Amino acid sequence: MNEIKELTKAEEQIMQELWEMNGGFVKEIIARLPDPKPAYNTVSTIIRILETKGFVDHESFGKSHRYLPKISKEEYKKIITGKLLQNYFDNSATSMLSFFLEEKKVDVKELDEIIQIIQRNKK
Template sequence: MKELKELTKAEEQIMQELWEMDGGFVKEVLERLPEPKPAYNTVSTLIRILETKGFVKHESFGKSHRYLPKIGKEEYKKHITDKLLSGYFDNSPKSMLSFFVEENKMDISDLDEILQLIRKNKK
């Protein structure tokens, strides 16, 4: 598989909606975006950029297009996490986990759930 490109904040916001909807028309994506809403043409342009980057494909219905995710949310999540892990934590999950603990982003119940997952996956 080819290397995934990084999404801009605006592109990621559009992808989040397309993933949630499992595809849709520009108008439907626009309706789901928070206020202040961007212009229709802005959303349309962003979706076409996403298509060029290989994240989105479309189905034609006359002159309109329904856009569908081509890259799954889980696939992109793995890409972003791998990039975060290698770029900021020297490929050390321990360092990344320590960071979240030290920044008070995790509590004891979160850590307990992680330990349960580790034990489950060791079997």
């Protein structure tokens, strides 16, 4: 797959539903979205954009299409966090963790969990 582009907020919302559902029809996706529900054409357009970007594929059922994630949530998470680390923290995980600690985005319980993960990965 070529260079993956980041998702817009609307695209990400649709992808979150597709990942959760492991694929679905436009009407099923709309049913899962919060109110006020977007128009069918709006969701359909966003999905076609996601297809063009390489995030989504489809199966045809007559005139209907069932849309499937082409990239997993885990794959996207790796790409997006890699870009975050590179673009905002000079590829320094220490710098990123320090930022989250200073901003109080990580609490003591989570910090203990991080320490346990580090200790497990030292072996």
